[in-house]
Amino acid sequence: MDTDMLDRPNRLSTAKVGLWQRIGDIWRARELLVAFTRTELKVKYKNSVLGFMWSMLNPALYLVVFYVVFQLILGSGIPNFPIFLLSGLLVWNLFSVGLAGATGSVVANAGLVRKVSFAREILPLASVGGALVHFFLQSVVLVGALLVFRWDVAVAYLPLLPVALVALLMFTAALGTLTAAMNVRLRDVAHFVELALLAWFWMTPIVYPYDLVAEKAGKWLFLYQLNPVTWVVITFQRAIYGKVRAVKVTDGVAQVTKILPKGADQWWYLWHLGIVIAASFALFVIALSFFGRVEGDFAEEL
């Protein structure tokens, strides 16, 4: 790394920077990415007694609220609702915190962007990195819940989790890089993203099961399936929650709740995650090109 820095002193600054050079610049700045991510986490919990505990309290509170509302009051047919909810909620938190943070990241670091030269793509990426750390912290709550309920996860589907995580990170980073660049000129973007995330949450099968929608949406299901977060969420639900159907017997009558697609094996999930990864990659290329096109003027526009 050191020698790499010193051997690379010549730099050519032109109007257009090729995509590969941009990616190379980001790669060379990976140490900076780690530094920014660490800073983001440090700053967030500086001067707070509970510190990182706050990260875990967020899903814990959600868990209590949604359990009370959906399980006790509305009476959803999903058994062990907390496990079902947490499997999807952690994924959602990673996405929403990462995207919202990335969108505002360039504007939030205006002082730096105006006065220092560095690969600015690092800023949205570091926000996603920070969200990833929170994700792992929040996973502790999930693991705790699994132990409390003595839950058996679907071991055969566990290898899919890293793939799903990669897909989600790529999608979040791609979209966040795009919105971060757009937000510099038009600050409405950050507000729009905030609002969109609110709607997006309910368009993702987190508090209700995917298969219920699949059944009711009919030929419009493909619209619902366009949401990349859905594929990541149901993969997590399949691997951790594991139940495809829930049967509840009341007075001798069996009531079946459809939760996850029946007959879908690992390959089915892998195939769809692959599509998400490919689409995210395409979006990432678009985002980097757009970011690169407008980045040269950031210092003036902030």
Add this chain to the structure above:
Amino acid sequence: MTSAISVRGVSKRFKLAHERYPSLKERMIHFGNTPHEDFWALRGIDLEIPEGATTGLLGHNGSGKSTLLKCIAGILRPTAGEIETRGRVAALLELGAGFQSELTGRENVFLNGAILGMSKRDLAQRFDDIVAFAELEQFIDTQVRFYSSGMYVRLGFAIAVSVEPDILLVDEVLAVGDESFQRKCLERVEQFQREGRTIVVVSHAPDLVSRICQSAAVLDHGQLVSSGDPKEAVQVFREHLRKTPPRPRPGEPPVTDDRVRVTGVRFEHPGSPERAFLEPGEPLSVHVAFEVDAPVDDPVFTLMIYDAEGQMRHGSGTATEHIDTGHLEGPGEVVFAFDEIPLLDGEYAITLCVTSSDGAYIYDWQEQRYHFEVRDPSRTFGPDDFAVQISIQPAAIVDRLTS
């Protein structure tokens, strides 16, 4: 001589937004297509900056010199053309830019160093030097939000120079911090000069450029008008470039044009040189040193004295005294000599201004920046020191008054 920086046909365009759409609907309609005016901050600049020398970029405000520096630093990218830099570049545009106020000095050293392109290992090696240079050993584990502005700037400078750049870009930031640290900064820059590193200084002070630079370039309205010998560049800057800005139409406020600058003010009170204050009726002379960057004809120097309540107590100048100042160039001094200051107890402030004879241009205006004090040992009261002789008839009452 090889070039450390090659600027080839560089232009930079900014889009100045014309109007803001107030409603969301209008914004949606015009999304990404807001009407704007193109502003070319740089136009077709070709410039070779020699290696191992100090080069000054001269220009008045808005000439594009800072934009060019930012393009060289890689903070902005040119709209057209290309800039090639050979060696590690460090830009001192703002010291401590990117400090996180919640983090400690130590954490900020590592963060800022990483931003400037240093690896963690490099930083760990240089950490002690950085802290020692910034003189912050005691406070390095304190959050920087508790730092004074001087401490902030010291740490920023210490990190920036520890990058050991081959090319150092400076934007007049060295005029910060306390005097001893300023000297330290200048020494470090001079050390860089001796070590044969390339330095580019952006400035609008020709004196500085002719003093420290071996080469210079002059920018005006985004165009390069001179480059090469600093003496020549300063000449161009002073004479050719600093054309009079457009004259305001009658009824319009005067235009600011900083071609004449007041550079220093010295008080002399010949009656009592050892005291820091005056007594009423003592003489006072105000020596105003000035510097003329571009020749002017018949500027007007005016001095006004204000009391602590902000009331003007006196105003006079070359115009009121019918003095023709003539054609001025380079440094000079105006002396306002008062035979006596007929003021009583109080703090008084002096406003100095230099304007054109027709009042269309303000060259310099220093509002109540200089102060002097009058202390009255007698028991006279009121604001002014009238010369008074009191006599009375019959004489007996005088005896009682003086007893």
